[in-house]
Amino acid sequence: xxxxxxxxxxxxxxxxxxxxxxxxxxxxxxxxxxxxxxxxxxxxxxxxxxxxxxxxxxxxxxxxxxxxxxxxxxxxxxxxxxxxxxxxxxxxxxxxxxxxxxxxxxxxxxxxxxxxxxxxxxxxxxxxxxxxxxxxxxxxxxxxxxxxxxxxxxxxxxx
Numbered sequence: 776x777x778x779x780x781x782x783x784x785x786x787x788x789x790x791x792x793x794x795x796x797x798x799x800x801x802x803x804x805x806x807x808x809x810x811x812x813x814x815x816x817x818x819x820x821x822x823x824x825x826x827x828x829x830x831x832x833x834x835x836x837x838x839x840x841x842x843x844x845x846x847x848x849x850x851x852x853x854x855x856x857x858x859x860x861x862x863x864x865x866x867x868x869x870x871x872x873x874x875x876x877x878x879x880x881x882x883x884x885x886x887x888x889x890x891x892x893x894x895x896x897x898x899x900x901x902x903x904x905x906x907x908x909x910x911x912x913x914x915x916x917x918x919x920x921x922x923x924x925x926x927x928x929x930x931x932x933x934x
Contacts, residue, residue: 787915792923795916802909809902813895820891823884830877830884836860 787795833843838857845855865875865883875883 787912790915792916792919795912795919799909799912799916802905802912806902806905806909809898809905813898813902816891816895816898820888820895823887823891827881827884827888830863830880833857834860834863834877 785798787798790798834857839860840856840858843855843857844852846852861876862874863877863880864872865880867873867883
């Protein structure tokens with residue numbers, strides 16, 4: 776048996792091979808989507824860690840007044856100069872930027888990393904559950920296919 780979307784149980788043995796194939800296909804798609812989401816969350820977490828690293832290494836008193844490249848987009852940089860080592864502009868999402876102290880910016884990014892970590896753990900549990908359901912469906916489908924391929928031969932011998 777595998778658990779359904781609403782917490783119910785489905786007797787996999789009562790489903791036809793075609794229905795089991797459809798369930799398997801749906802579970803495959805869900806696992807793929809969730810795995811992609813997992814990768815995206817990990818990527819976002821990595822970006823926040825890079826922001827902390829940039830603050831630690833790039834916004835220092837030793838870089839004040841020296842020429843540097845300022846990122847406008849991931850692939851477009853313009854020459855600039857760091858004038859304030861105590862404050863940074865932080866992208867808080869959906870195109871909104873806020874000026875924060877470097878300490879507050881690091882706290883903000885650490886909070887985001889922690890929040891994403893919790894979401895990643897929850898998602899891991901969901902992916903593991905779906906993967907286990909997928910294995911059960913695959914096993915039942917395999918048994919049904921084997922039984923149907925051996926069924927007519929076994930029946931002919933018994934007659």
